[in-house]
Amino acid sequence: MALTIVRVCAEGRSVRLDIDVAVGDGGCPACGCRSARVHSRYRRTLADPAIGGRQTLLRVRIRRFFCDNTACRRRTFAEQVPGLTTPYARRTPLLRGILEKIALALGDRPGARMTRLLAVEVSRTTLLRLVRAPPAPEVEAVAVLGVDDFAFRKGRDYGSIIVDMHTGRPVDLLADRRADSFADWLRAHSGTEVVCRDRASGYAEGARLGAPDAIQVADRFHLLYNLTQAVDRVVRAHRRCLKDRPEAEAVAQPRPSTNGEQGRRAEVTRQRYAEIHALHVKGIGTTAISTTLNLDGMSVRRYLRAATADELLTETIPEPVNSTNTSLTSLNAGSRAAPTRPG
Numbered sequence: 001m002a003l004t005i006v007r008v009c010a011e012g013r014s015v016r017l018d019i020d021v022a023v024g025d026g027g028c029p030a031c032g033c034r035s036a037r038v039h040s041r042y043r044r045t046l047a048d049p050a051i052g053g054r055q056t057l058l059r060v061r062i063r064r065f066f067c068d069n070t071a072c073r074r075r076t077f078a079e080q081v082p083g084l085t086t087p088y089a090r091r092t093p094l095l096r097g098i099l100e101k102i103a104l105a106l107g108d109r110p111g112a113r114m115t116r117l118l119a120v121e122v123s124r125t126t127l128l129r130l131v132r133a134p135p136a137p138e139v140e141a142v143a144v145l146g147v148d149d150f151a152f153r154k155g156r157d158y159g160s161i162i163v164d165m166h167t168g169r170p171v172d173l174l175a176d177r178r179a180d181s182f183a184d185w186l187r188a189h190s191g192t193e194v195v196c197r198d199r200a201s202g203y204a205e206g207a208r209l210g211a212p213d214a215i216q217v218a219d220r221f222h223l224l225y226n227l228t229q230a231v232d233r234v235v236r237a238h239r240r241c242l243k244d245r246p247e248a249e250a251v252a253q254p255r256p257s258t259n260g261e262q263g264r265r266a267e268v269t270r271q272r273y274a275e276i277h278a279l280h281v282k283g284i285g286t287t288a289i290s291t292t293l294n295l296d297g298m299s300v301r302r303y304l305r306a307a308t309a310d311e312l313l314t315e316t317i318p319e320p321v322n323s324t325n326t327s328l329t330s331l332n333a334g335s336r337a338a339p340t341r342p343g
């Protein structure tokens with residue numbers, strides 16, 4: 001099929017190409033009969049990838065043919081230009097393919113921002129529609145699969161994700177995390193040799209029922225997660241031992257003021273502590289104290305909670321247990337997001 005570009009014109013931020021379909025006949029989509037008898041012509045506008053950073057629109061002159069098959073329910077039909085038009089589409093297959101790839105790689109909002117930069121701007125809902133439109137790919141046998149849960153709504157609804165551990169790609173999603181659902185999936189997709197899972201009983205039971213010959217292993221993430229949980233518990237239990245060490249005590253002591261600035265701050269803190277507690281003893285409320293001393297309520301409450309002024313001066317030094325938490329969190333973050341329940 002020959003296409004002729006009749007005119008190219010740049011208008012503002014877009015380029016428009018007027019295109020005629022030169023020769024050939026059309027096939028009726030209902031009966032498949034070919035026809036060259038033209039009923040009418042009209043223009044269809046299709047968006048294409050940008051040229052020179054400008055939005056590109058193709059105005060294609062489409063022919064409408066008569067269907068001469070008397071047995072056919074259609075009297076006329078519009079031609080489709082291979083590689084350029086598809087029924088009802090407002091974009092060329094090339095642009096549609098690019099947008100689908102952007103949506104799959106970046107997701108909806110970042111994808112929509114990227115399309116703006118590429119001068120093929122579409123909304124995030126359009127990107128979501130493009131991703132959902134093609135049928136889901138067929139799931140084939142997965143020799144080494146990983147299974148874990150994910151939250152539709154945290155604390156309420158959970159589903160399961162099945163991952164091909166060789167390629168690292170998700171292959172399927174299940175609507176819940178029940179053992180029988182997982183077992184049904186394994187029966188429908190035979191050929192699983194290894195199941196990589198957390199230590200919860202649900203998936204273990206599902207694997208035992210659905211793929212009894214498969215080897216079950218604990219996945220690396222859950223092994224690490226359980227190890228860090230155990231270490232955390234031990235460190236918390238022995239927190240007092242860490243505090244009893246002389247060097248830890250030395251850190252916990254208020255640092256002597258080595259310069260005037262620190263000395264003044266300590267003096268102000270002690271004076272404020274005395275004022276706030278004096279008013280509190282008289283039965284004056286937090287709000288009234290904060291108004292009288294021109295302080296915010298949170299600061300007043302912090303002063304009232306402290307047993308001594310020195311406590312306020314040392315409270316910026318982190319507790320040993322806090323630093324342990326930080327390191328555990330960063331370890332988890334480096335591996336993967338924390339799971340919804342410990343395995």
Ligand SMILES: [Zn+2]
Pocket residue numbers: 028029030031032033067068069072073074
């Ligand atoms: Zn027909």
